[in-house]
Every structure is written in structure tokens, then in C-alpha cells.
Amino acid sequence: MRADPEHWLRVTPRGLYCPVGDFYVDPTRAVDRAVITHGHADHARRGHGAVLATRETLAIMDARLGSVQGAQPLDPGETVSLGGVTVSLHPAGHVLGSAQARLEYRGARVVVSGDFKRRTDPTCAPFEVVPCDVFVTEATFALPVFRHPDPATEMAKVLDSLALFPGRTLLLGAYSLGKAQRLIALARAAGYDAPIYVHGAVAKICALYERHGVALGDLHPVPEGNNRLAGSLVVHPPGTLGEDGPHRFADPLVAMASGWLRVRGQGWGRRADVELPLIISDHADWDELVATLADVGAPRIWITHGREDALVRQATLMGLEAKALSLIGRDEGKEDAP
Amino acid sequence: MKAFAALVDRLSTTPGREAKLILIGAYLDRAPDPDRGWGLAVLAGDLDIPRLKAAAAKALILDRVDRELFALSHAYVGDLAETVALLWPKPPVLPKPPTLSDVVEAARLLPREELMDRLTGWLDGLDATGRWALLKLLTGGIRVGASARLARAAFARWAALEGAAVEAVWFSRKPPYPALFTWASGGEAPDVENQIALRPFMLASPLEDLERARLDLAEYAVDWTGDGIRAQLVSSGGDTRIFSREGEDITRGFPDLVAALDFEGTLDGDLRLLTPEGTPAPFAALEKRLTRETVSKAMLATLPAHARLHDVLFDGGEDLRPLPFRVRRARLEAWHGASPRPHLDLSPLVGVADWETLDRLRAEGGTDGLRLKRWESPYVGGPTGDWILAKRPPLSINCLLMYAQRPARGGARPPTEVTVGVWKGADLVPLGKTIPDLTEDEGKRLTQWILDHGRERFGPVRAVDPELVMEITFESVQASPRHRAGLSLRLPRIRQIHWDMPAKNADRLETLIGLM
Numbered sequence: 001m002r003a004d005p006e007h008w009l010r011v012t013p014r015g016l017y018c019p020v021g022d023f024y025v026d027p028t029r030a031v032d033r034a035v036i037t038h039g040h041a042d043h044a045r046r047g048h049g050a051v052l053a054t055r056e057t058l059a060i061m062d063a064r065l066g067s068v069q070g071a072q073p074l075d076p077g078e079t080v081s082l083g084g085v086t087v088s089l090h091p092a093g094h095v096l097g098s099a100q101a102r103l104e105y106r107g108a109r110v111v112v113s114g115d116f117k118r119r120t121d122p123t124c125a126p127f128e129v130v131p132c133d134v135f136v137t138e139a140t141f142a143l144p145v146f147r148h149p150d151p152a153t154e155m156a157k158v159l160d161s162l163a164l165f166p167g168r169t170l171l172l173g174a175y176s177l178g179k180a181q182r183l184i185a186l187a188r189a190a191g192y193d194a195p196i197y198v199h200g201a202v203a204k205i206c207a208l209y210e211r212h213g214v215a216l217g218d219l220h221p222v223p224e225g226n227n228r229l230a231g232s233l234v235v236h237p238p239g240t241l242g243e244d245g246p247h248r249f250a251d252p253l254v255a256m257a258s259g260w261l262r263v264r265g266q267g268w269g270r271r272a273d274v275e276l277p278l279i280i281s282d283h284a285d286w287d288e289l290v291a292t293l294a295d296v297g298a299p300r301i302w303i304t305h306g307r308e309d310a311l312v313r314q315a316t317l318m319g320l321e322a323k324a325l326s327l328i329g330r331d332e333g334k335e336d337a338p
Numbered sequence: 339m340k341a342f343a344a345l346v347d348r349l350s351t352t353p354g355r356e357a358k359l360i361l362i363g364a365y366l367d368r369a370p371d372p373d374r375g376w377g378l379a380v381l382a383g384d385l386d387i388p389r390l391k392a393a394a395a396k397a398l399i400l401d402r403v404d405r406e407l408f409a410l411s412h413a414y415v416g417d418l419a420e421t422v423a424l425l426w427p428k429p430p431v432l433p434k435p436p437t438l439s440d441v442v443e444a445a446r447l448l449p450r451e452e453l454m455d456r457l458t459g460w461l462d463g464l465d466a467t468g469r470w471a472l473l474k475l476l477t478g479g480i481r482v483g484a485s486a487r488l489a490r491a492a493f494a495r496w497a498a499l500e501g502a503a504v505e506a507v508w509f510s511r512k513p514p515y516p517a518l519f520t521w522a523s524g525g526e527a528p529d530v531e532n533q534i535a536l537r538p539f540m541l542a543s544p545l546e547d548l549e550r551a552r553l554d555l556a557e558y559a560v561d562w563t564g565d566g567i568r569a570q571l572v573s574s575g576g577d578t579r580i581f582s583r584e585g586e587d588i589t590r591g592f593p594d595l596v597a598a599l600d601f602e603g604t605l606d607g608d609l610r611l612l613t614p615e616g617t618p619a620p621f622a623a624l625e626k627r628l629t630r631e632t633v634s635k636a637m638l639a640t641l642p643a644h645a646r647l648h649d650v651l652f653d654g655g656e657d658l659r660p661l662p663f664r665v666r667r668a669r670l671e672a673w674h675g676a677s678p679r680p681h682l683d684l685s686p687l688v689g690v691a692d693w694e695t696l697d698r699l700r701a702e703g704g705t706d707g708l709r710l711k712r713w714e715s716p717y718v719g720g721p722t723g724d725w726i727l728a729k730r731p732p733l734s735i736n737c738l739l740m741y742a743q744r745p746a747r748g749g750a751r752p753p754t755e756v757t758v759g760v761w762k763g764a765d766l767v768p769l770g771k772t773i774p775d776l777t778e779d780e781g782k783r784l785t786q787w788i789l790d791h792g793r794e795r796f797g798p799v800r801a802v803d804p805e806l807v808m809e810i811t812f813e814s815v816q817a818s819p820r821h822r823a824g825l826s827l828r829l830p831r832i833r834q835i836h837w838d839m840p841a842k843n844a845d846r847l848e849t850l851i852g853l854m
């Protein structure tokens with residue numbers, strides 16, 4: 001008889017827990033054994049006793065959190081048994097090394113998506129459709145108004161602005177892990193081959209991506225002091241330039257990439273200080289979420305972080321059974337910006 | 339339509355004037371004719387097409403999207419047209435997107451039902467930004483993030499033409515302005531004789547910027563500035579326009595005044611509304627005329643528009659601007675005296691023999707201040723120093739600091755905004771907010787004071803002990819039921835902080851009521 005996942009997977013204050021295998025997926029606090037889907041701060045925290053993750057994710061955790069105790073790399077598709085639960089990792093298409101966790105116990109299959117997207121992204125392996133009985137999905141952009149445009153057309157706005165405003169520095173704010181590298185790769189794909197200036201934490205992760213075979217072209221650190229850099233593209237994590245930061249550059253043109261920028265005038269949305277909003281996200285948009293529900297063929301949908309009301313409605317319209325898991329502590333991490 | 343939508347989208351997030359000029363120039367470079375002309379017309383506020391109700395778009399989307407998902411989306415987005423634009427499903431086959439000309443021509447010519455049919459196909463063919471701009475354009479809610487005057491300046495810059503020359507011919511042209519684009523590409527300038535044109539306003543320099551000792555009051559004509567807004571009234575060949583100081587065409591709001599303008603030429607005056615008692619109505623009423631789509635009969639009857647004229651630029655086709663004010667004033671008086679008209683009068687001249695009289699008059703006067711015009715000066719656009727504005731000195735009261743807003747990134751820096759109040763009985767009532775503009779030392783001292791006297795926090799706002807007296811200057815005080823004090827101050831500013839003044843010495847609300 002199949003074991004209902006309700007009995008071997010549950011929500012605890014520390015996150016999603018599997019009592020049979022005695023491990024957590026992306027726990028929000030330090031635990032004995034954790035399966036980590038990807039390196040963003042709200043999924044990968046420090047201090048676990050043992051960590052099961054992809055090699056890339058372990059490398060990212062190493063670079064950002066310091067050396068990881070009890071690291072156990074798992075290659076995509078490879079399986080491991082934790083107390084009778086078969087665990088495997090499958091690409092999620094979110095950032096370098098990001099994975100969905102597939103858990104199988106007594107014939108029942110659960111896939112925990114972590115964060116994912118379906119768009120092509122030259123900086124990470126594409127999302128793999130993993131058939132399952134329960135699909136545990138993120139829901140960051142689970143409202144039908146969130147439909148991200150083609151990232152290439154968004155990047156074209158950056159290149160167009162660089163051409164129109166040769167006297168200004170284009171300051172592109174992007175989270176240091178994933179978004180920054182994807183934006184650089186998009187600029188390169190669009191034929192931009194001038195040096196790109198990268199700031200602080202971005203530089204470190206870019207180097208890590210390069211070591212994992214992701215070519216990002218000619219990158220320079222942002223020079224100290226008043227360097228102007230008129231006509232150049234600077235990629236930096238938001239908030240890291242400091243109060244006077246922008247004044248160090250030539251009449252800075254502030255750009256920012258986020259899926260939230262799709263909706264004008266929302267609190268999270270268009271920010272007054274952003275002159276060039278780019279709707280580019282590493283999270284699935286509404287159409288991708290809906291397509292994925294259909295693709296994985298799971299009759300049951302559990303919804304983790306994000307807003308669940310619309311996705312529950314959509315799943316119901318599709319004849320699926322859906323419920324919200326209400327995980328605590330997700331999306332508080334500053335770095336995992338959508 | 340896509341290029342236009344992208345421009346409007348981009349302008350809405352672009353604060354800098356220079357950047358806006360460049361963006362509009364790039365649009366004019368890239369968009370084909372006649373699309374760019376129509377695009378320019380939207381920016382310049384010259385496009386007049388019938389409106390669709392936003393509710394019509396809602397009906398279309400409910401045929402395509404689950405009602406509950408629509409409701410959740412609308413609640414999140416807020417704006418109906420934007421919600422529809424974002425929700426619109428991608429059709430199996432993408433039709434060709436419409437051009438801006440397609441949209442404008444259809445909107446002007448087609449009956450409503452046919453337009454709605456077209457609308458579906460257009461929405462199918464556009465992306466979310468295009469759909470948003472389209473729906474905003476057709477429902478009349480488009481905000482372009484550029485003033486009409488900026489749009490004209492952008493055209494002039496792009497065409498490498500003199501800004502004033504463009505302003506002079508603009509209003510005699512109809513969108514999509516073929517003659518202007520011919521001119522821009524090196525063709526002949528459009529003819530402006532006897533046609534509607536906006537002329538550059540002559541502007542007054544503040545008296546405070548000038549040295550009184552060098553001025554001889556006897557060389558100046560003096561009159562009161564109006565309580566309303568400065569306007570240029572232009573009439574030619576049966577067409578009449580009213581332009582604001584900002585260069586906006588505000589004719590639509592003043593049909594009563596337009597009907598009264600039976601002259602050929604260009605006049606300069608102060609525009610206001612009059613109460614039945616013949617006194618100027620509050621500014622808020624005038625603002626309604628400026629912003630409403632249509633002006634109701636009731637508005638026209640209760641508060642008629644009135645222009646107090648103080649200069650003449652053209653008499654028919656004759657350019658009077660090079661003539662001295664002395665001559666222009668005489669021409670104005672002769673013309674008006676020949677047949678006085680309703681809705682119009684002449685600004686009376688005020689006798690001012692010396693500076694003491696001037697200072698006394700402007701302090702007592704009911705309007706913004708006194709305007710001095712040199713009798714011998716020609717009418718020239720911009721500030722030349724020949725016109726002087728002697729503003730009424732600001733009023734002042736002693737208030738108590740009530741709340742302080744801390745700067746966005748925290749730290750030991752002065753507040754970005756403070757709320758001040760006055761006594762009403764034993765209570766304090768807030769009067770309003772002002773941005774402190776202090777010296778570095780004062781700023782530091784205030785920051786420390788707030789730290790020492792802070793009470794509860796409301797987000798970034800902190801209440802403080804009601805103990806610090808701030809002297810606040812303001813231009814005027816007006817009734818305002820929205821405020822707890824029942825009144826509000828215009829342009830409140832901190833003049834100085836009275837560190838040692840006891841709190842009970844702060845002013846009372848009654849003092850302000852007396853100033854209304």
C-alpha cells in the first residue's frame with residue numbers, strides 16, 4: 001500500500017520535515033540533516049549537522065557561509081536512501097546548482113520544487129519535469145498578472161539606454177547570486193562585449209560561476225573613489241553602493257531587474273528611485289506555474305512560499321487538489337529577490 | 339503603437355528633463371510618419387478622441403479569464419485598465435499589432451461597437467505594455483510623465499529649431515502636424531501670420547534679488563498681481579485659446595471667458611474665478627476648471643471666470659511687443675475703454691511714491707504681491723529685470739514640533755520631514771508638515787534633541803515631547819476641512835528654532851483663524 005505523503009512529510013516551525021528519513025528540506029533554522037535545494041539565503045542557512053545538495057550549491061554555500069559541515073554532494077539524477085526514503089535532485093532552472101528534491105517512500109513520489117523557472121537561462125541547467133504524486137511548488141508570482149516578458153527584450157532596453165545616454169553610468173541593481181550572472185549573460189548574448197563592472201559580492205559569485213563553466217566575458221571590479229565610468233554598465237547588489245555611492249558615478253541611470261516591477265505602483269513594484277525597471281525574474285511566472293502543474297501530472301499540489309489563493313483556484317479549475325503549507329520564515333532572506 | 343507605449347512607459351519612470359528630451363527625440367527619430375505625429379500629439383495634450391469607459395474593458399476580460407482570478411488580480415493591481423492589460427491571454431495566433439495611427443483614426447471615425455470589435459484584435463496583437471498604453475489612451479487615463487511644453491521643447495530640440503519659434507507656430511497646427519515635420523526636415527517654416535500662437539511670457543524678477551538703491555520707483559508702473567494664475571489670451575480668425583504660464587493649453591476649462599473674447603490679438607492677464615460678491619474665489623475652485631474634463635453649467639453660473647488684463651502683445655496682426663509698456667498700456671486702455679466687456683477688466687495701477695509705501699502696501703495687500711513694470715521696457719520673454727515682483731512678506735507663527743520622520747536609511751541625520759502644531763485649548767493640533775532646511779549645526783542639534791525627546795514610533799515617524807518651539811513662515815492660510823486644525827498653511831517653512839522658548843508661548847489656533 002502506498003504511504004500517503006501526509007504521513008511522512010509535514011510542516012514544522014523549522015520547515016518541511018520528513019520524520020521517516022529524519023531530514024528537513026530547506027530548513028529555516030539549523031538542523032541535524034538538511035536537503036538544500038539551492039544557495040539563496042532563505043533556503044541555505046548555516047549550521048546544519050549534515051547537508052545534502054548539488055556540488056554547485058555546496059560550492060555556493062561554501063563561498064557565502066563558510067565551510068559546510070557534513071557536506072554530501074549529490075549529482076542530478078543520482079539517488080540516496082535516507083531512512084528508507086529515496087532522495088534525488090533534479091535541475092530547477094532557478095540559479096546555478098538549483099535543484100528540485102524528489103522524495104519517494106513506499107511508492108509515493110513527492111517533488112519539492114524549491115525555487116524554479118522554466119525560461120532558458122544560459123547560467124544554469126534547465127528545469128526538469130519530474131512526474132510525481134505530490135508537487136510542492138513555490139508561488140512567488142502566483143497571480144495571473146505576473147507574466148514576465150522575454151528577457152532578451154528587457155535586456156535590449158539596457159543596451160538601448162547605454163547607446164542613448166553615453167554620458168551616464170548605468171547602475172544595474174541585481175542580487176549577487178543568480179540574477180547578476182544571468183543579466184551579464186543576457187547582455188553578452190545580446191552582443192554587448194565591453195567590460196562590465198561588478199561590485200563586491202557579485203564579483204565573488206561571478207568567479208564561482210566561471211569556475212563552473214559559465215562564461216561571463218570581461219568583468220572588472222568597480223574602482224574605488226570617484227570613478228565616473230560614463231557610458232559603462234555596473235552590476236551591483238542593491239543597497240551596497242551606500243548613501244553616496246551613486247554620486248561617485250556619472251549622472252547615474254538606475255536600473256533594477258525584478259519580476260515585481262511588472263505591476264506599476266505596487267509597494268514592491270516600481271520604485272521611485274528606479275529609472276529603468278526591467279521585468280526579469282528567476283522565479284516562474286504565472287504561465288510557467290500553470291504549465292508546470294500540468295506537466296508534472298501530480299493530482300495533489302502543495303504550495304509553499306508566495307501567495308497561494310490564486311494558484312489554489314487555478315489548480316481547482318484544473319481538477320487538482322491544492323493546499324497551502326504556510327511555511328514560516330521563507331522569503332525573509334534578503335538575497336533571494338525574485 | 340509598441341514604440342509609443344515603450345516611450346510612455348519609460349517617461350513615467352524618468353525624472354530628469356534632459357533624459358526625457360532625449361527619449362522623446364529618440365522616439366521621433368525611430369517612429370514612422372504619421373505615427374510619431376500622433377505620439378507627439380498625445381504628449382502635447384493635443385489629441386482629442388472620444389472616450390471608452392474602463393468598464394467596457396472589464397467586460398472583455400471577464401469573457402476570457404476566470405472571475406475569481408480576475409477579482410484577485412484587480413485587488414492586487416488596483417487599476418482596472420492595467421489589470422486587463424496584464425491579464426489579457428495570449429491568443430493562439432498573434433495578429434499584427436496596430437500602429438498608433440490605426441488606433442487614433444479608428445477612435446475618431448468608428449462608432450463605438452465597431453471600435454470595440456477592433457479593440458479585441460488590437461489587444462491580441464500587443465504585449466502587456468502596449469495593451470496598457472492602448473487602454474489608457476482609449477479610456478482617457480493616459481499620464482505621459484511629460485508636460486505639453488516639454489513635448490514641444492523635445493520636438494524643437496530634435497528638429498534643431500528655436501524653441502520660441504516652435505511655440506509660435508505650434509497652436510495653429512493640427513496633429514499629426516505634417517507641416518511641422520516638413521519644417522523639421524529642412525522644409526519651409528509654417529506661416530504664422532494672424533494665427534494662434536503661444537508667445538513667451540515676460541517674467542518678473544523677485545525684488546529681493548535686486549538692489550533697491552539702483553532702482554528708481556518713478557520709472558515703474560505698479561499693479562497688484564492676481565490671486566489666480568497668469569494666462570495668455572489669444573484670439574485670431576475665430577479661434578480663441580488660453581495658455582497657462584506653464585505653456586499648457588487650458589482653453590477647455592474656460593468656455594465663459596472664451597465667449598467674451600471678441601478681439602483679434604494676444605493679451606496677458608491674471609485669470610481667476612469670481613464669487614457672487616465679486617471677490618476672487620479660492621484657488622481650489624480654479625483648479626477644478628483646470629483639471630475637469632468638462633465644466634458644468636453650475637460651475638459656470640456660480641463662479642464665472644474673469645481675466646484681469648495687464649498687458650497686450652498683439653493687436654490683430656500688429657506686434658506690440660517691441661513698443662514700451664507706456665505705449666502698450668495706452669493701447670490696452672483705449673481698446674478696453676471703447677467697449678468694456680463682461681469677464682474682463684484692466685488691472686488698475688497703484689500709486690507708489692516711495693519704498694515705505696510699497697512695503698506697507700505689499701504687507702497689507704490681499705494678493706500675492708505687487709508687480710512693477712518699467713514704463714520704457716519692451717515685452718520680452720523670460721525674466722529681464724524690467725519687471726519686478728514685490729511679494730507679500732511671508733507670515734509667521736510659533737509652532738511646536740510634534741513628529742519627526744527619520745531619513746530612509748536611518749543614522750544620526752536630521753529628519754526628512756517634521757510635523758508642527760499649535761495649541762487649541764490645552765491640546766495640540768497638527769498644522770502640517772514641512773521639510774527642515776537647516777544649517778549643519780542646527781541639523782545636528784535637532785537630531786540630538788529628537789533622540790533625547792523621542793516618544794512612540796509610527797513606522798519611520800517618531801512622536802516627540804511637545805516642547806520645542808519652531809518659528810514657521812508661510813505664504814497664506816486657507817480653510818481645509820481635511821485637516822484636523824480645519825485649516826492649512828501654504829508653503830510652510832522653518833525660519834528658526836527657538837531652543838529656549840517655553841512651550842506655552844507657542845501660538846494658538848485662533849491666531850491663524852484670524853489670518854484667514
Ligand SMILES: [Zn+2]
Nearest residue numbers: 040042115336
Ligand atoms: Zn526562495
Ligand SMILES: [Zn+2]
Nearest residue numbers: 040094115336
Ligand atoms: Zn531562490
